[in-house]
Amino acid sequence: MAFHYPNGTPYSNHEAITHKKQGKKAPTQFGKRGMDFEEEINQSNAYYLNHNTAVIHKKPTPVQIVKVDYPRRSAAVIKEAYFRQASTTDYNGVYNGYYLDFEAKETKNKTSFPFKNFHQHQIKHIQNCLVQKGICFILIWFSSLNRCFFFSGEDLVSYWLEQEKTGRKSLPLSLIEELGIEIKLGIAPRIPYLKAVEQYISTRSIQS
Amino acid sequence: MAFHYPNGTPYSNHEAITHKKQGKKAPTQFGKRGMDFEEEINQSNAYYLNHNTAVIHKKPTPVQIVKVDYPRRSAAVIKEAYFRQASTTDYNGVYNGYYLDFEAKETKNKTSFPFKNFHQHQIKHIQNCLVQKGICFILIWFSSLNRCFFFSGEDLVSYWLEQEKTGRKSLPLSLIEELGIEIKLGIAPRIPYLKAVEQYISTRSIQS
Numbered sequence: 143m144a145f146h147y148p149n150g151t152p153y154s155n156h157e158a159i160t161h162k163k164q165g166k167k168a169p170t171q172f173g174k175r176g177m178d179f180e181e182e183i184n185q186s187n188a189y190y191l192n193h194n195t196a197v198i199h200k201k202p203t204p205v206q207i208v209k210v211d212y213p214r215r216s217a218a219v220i221k222e223a224y225f226r227q228a229s230t231t232d233y234n235g236v237y238n239g240y241y242l243d244f245e246a247k248e249t250k251n252k253t254s255f256p257f258k259n260f261h262q263h264q265i266k267h268i269q270n271c272l273v274q275k276g277i278c279f280i281l282i283w284f285s286s287l288n289r290c291f292f293f294s295g296e297d298l299v300s301y302w303l304e305q306e307k308t309g310r311k312s313l314p315l316s317l318i319e320e321l322g323i324e325i326k327l328g329i330a331p332r333i334p335y336l337k338a339v340e341q342y343i344s345t346r347s348i349q350s
Numbered sequence: 351m352a353f354h355y356p357n358g359t360p361y362s363n364h365e366a367i368t369h370k371k372q373g374k375k376a377p378t379q380f381g382k383r384g385m386d387f388e389e390e391i392n393q394s395n396a397y398y399l400n401h402n403t404a405v406i407h408k409k410p411t412p413v414q415i416v417k418v419d420y421p422r423r424s425a426a427v428i429k430e431a432y433f434r435q436a437s438t439t440d441y442n443g444v445y446n447g448y449y450l451d452f453e454a455k456e457t458k459n460k461t462s463f464p465f466k467n468f469h470q471h472q473i474k475h476i477q478n479c480l481v482q483k484g485i486c487f488i489l490i491w492f493s494s495l496n497r498c499f500f501f502s503g504e505d506l507v508s509y510w511l512e513q514e515k516t517g518r519k520s521l522p523l524s525l526i527e528e529l530g531i532e533i534k535l536g537i538a539p540r541i542p543y544l545k546a547v548e549q550y551i552s553t554r555s556i557q558s
Contacts, residue, residue: 197478199438202412205428220413223428230407234442236449239483243444270405275447 179248179283183233186331190237196336198235198242204228230267231278237336240343241276243268243295248283254312255282257305265302268295277343281325281335282318291322292338387456387491391441394539398445404544406443406450412436438475439486445544448551449484451476451503456491462520463490465513473510476503485551489533489543490526499530500546 183200190196209222234243247259268278278295293313301313323338391408398404417430442451455467476486486503501521509521531546 191478194478194481197475197482197484202410202434202436203415204410205413205415205431207411207413217432220428220431220433223413223431224425225428226410228410236451236479236482236484239449241444241447241449267405270399270402271444273402274405274444276405276444 177283177285179281179285180246182332183246183281183335186333186335187233187235189331190336196235196237196242198233198237200233201228201230227261227263229263231264237277237339240339241271241274242339243271243276243278244280246281246283248285250284250286251312252284252286252315254314255284255318256312257302258311260298260302265299269299272296272299277339279339279342281333282322284315288327290325290327290333290335291318292325292335292342293318293322294342297321385491385493387493388454390540391454391489391543394541394543395441395443397539398544404443404445404450406441406445408441409436409438435469435471437471439472445485445547448547449479449482450547451479451484451486452488454489454491456493458492458494459520460492460494460523462522463492463526464520465510466519468506468510473507477507480504480507485547487547487550489541490530492523495523496535498533498535498541499526500533500543500550501526501530502550505529 180200187196187198187200190198204226205220206224206226207220207222208224209220211219211221213219231243231245233246234241236242245260245264247255249255249259271278272295278298280293280295280298282291282293284290298313301310301317304310323341325333325335325338328334388408395404395406395408398406412434413428414432414434415428415430416432417428419427419429421427439451439453441454442449444450453468453472455463457463457467479486480503486506488501488503488506490499490501492498509518509525512518531549533541533543533546536542
């Protein structure tokens with residue numbers, strides 16, 4: 143399979159997403175503060191895959207393709223396309239018989255995680271997956287604090303619904319510390335989030 | 351969320367994929383024979399989602415984005431991008447606590463299903479998911495016969511590995527009839543493949 147990139151260098155899809163956000167609204171300065179959170183998650187997933195621990199992939203950015211050229215002797219070129227809104231979360235896969243589904247989000251806030259990081263359809267997707275007994279969660283990276291948390295889908299949905307009534311605009315860090323599971327960064331994988339998933343599963347089975 | 355399409359009409363992503371295939375090799379005349387198999391699967395998934403039966407989505411076509419324009423007052427336009435090879439199967443999701451992972455393929459062959467419909471990396475992905483106790487399978491549509499089959503990931507992998515030794519280039523229909531589960535088309539959903547999944551799960555639990 144030959145893929146033709148200009149200058150032979152692959153373009154970072156993640157950068158394109160960042161550009162997209164910047165094009166749509168005022169540039170939000172998430173990330174790029176020593177650690178690219180999404181890239182670290184992707185590398186952790188690669189580690190888990192290579193070690194037969196789990197099969198988790200990031201979904202491709204959804205794109206609406208309008209015009210494609212087919213030059214002779216080279217790869218098809220998409221000449222016009224538009225970003226579409228995703229209808230699901232970014233990551234899903236399978237771990238030891240469990241369906242995992244999650245979003246990875248970062249903030250430079252120091253005291254809370256803003257709800258504006260989520261769309262209604264993502265919350266709806268998490269609700270749907272919970273009905274099907276999937277393991278749903280978010281991974282939150284506080285870039286200014288260098289702290290990473292697992293926060294369950296059940297808790298996210300519950301506070302999201304409360305927020306719709308109370309108008310509260312964020313999840314306080316104190317609440318995330320209380321209900322979530324802190325993930326200590328490692329070497330390989332850098333973000334060992336499956337430990338938190340295991341802890342969540344074991345706590346849940348004690349409760350039920 | 352406003353998405354700007356030329357003439358206001360959304361472009362079918364599926365068509366773009368067809369074009370892509372045609373651009374890469376001689377036009378294969380799969381599909382368009384009374385039923386668009388992929389579209390029928392997508393509609394069946396929408397039915398399952400709306401009825402809280404399962405959450406299964408087709409993954410977006412992976413695209414390597416090279417150049418993006420940001421015109422004022424309108425959506426970002428991707429001006430140069432290339433199709434990438436997918437590293438997974440097309441469909442996955444969760445059904446009653448089970449992780450489901452599958453490919454939907456069609457052929458106009460009448461007596462066998464050619465292995466050339468698969469890539470090595472898809473087989474590898476299915477193997478990885480099976481290790482994690484996922485439910486993996488392919489849905490095969492024989493367009494000339496109007497017959498649809500569920501064929502398990504275990505059987506696919508097993509015959510794929512055999513094929514690498516023997517050079518056999520396809521799965522005979524007789525084998526698919528014997529090992530697979532035929533899916534009778536319905537109205538809603540049009541392709542009730544979860545019935546076959548249920549049958550597969552119950553057979554499997556008797557065996558183990």
